[in-house]
Amino acid sequence: MKDAPISDRHALETLGRRLARHRLNRNLTQAALAEEAGVSKPTVQRIEAGHSSQTSNLVRILRALGLLGNLDGLVPEPGVSPMQQIESHGKPRQRASTPKSNDEAEPWRWGDES
Numbered sequence: 001m002k003d004a005p006i007s008d009r010h011a012l013e014t015l016g017r018r019l020a021r022h023r024l025n026r027n028l029t030q031a032a033l034a035e036e037a038g039v040s041k042p043t044v045q046r047i048e049a050g051h052s053s054q055t056s057n058l059v060r061i062l063r064a065l066g067l068l069g070n071l072d073g074l075v076p077e078p079g080v081s082p083m084q085q086i087e088s089h090g091k092p093r094q095r096a097s098t099p100k101s102n103d104e105a106e107p108w109r110w111g112d113e114s
Contacts, residue, residue: 013050020048022065037064 006014023033023044030048034041037060047053047061062068080092 009050012052016048016050019061019065022067023048026065033061033064037061 023030028036030044031041034044037044037057039057039060043053043057044061047058059068062070
């Protein structure tokens with residue numbers, strides 16, 4: 001069973017609280033972090049409050065807090081499936097494709113597992 005998905009708002013608020021805690025653990029003010037990261041103090045305030053921001057601002061703050069190395073935990077490097085390697089003759093995939101539809105197949109329904 002999958003975990004219930006969290007909302008964007010909840011994810012941003014959690015991220016903001018955690019970044020604020022890291023900042024405070026380093027005994028930095030929002031102004032000092034903003035200067036070190038090369039962003040404005042209101043940007044730090046918005047991110048810590050759980051508001052949306054540009055990705056580049058988040059990367060700068062993570063770098064200033066020494067957390068950018070944790071990126072692999074957030075988005076791990078994906079592996080290539082053995083089937084994809086065979087089908088693409090060892091070349092990395094460059095784009096996604098729309099699955100071919102099988103108009104004759106009936107759609108799957110709950111209870112059809114057996």
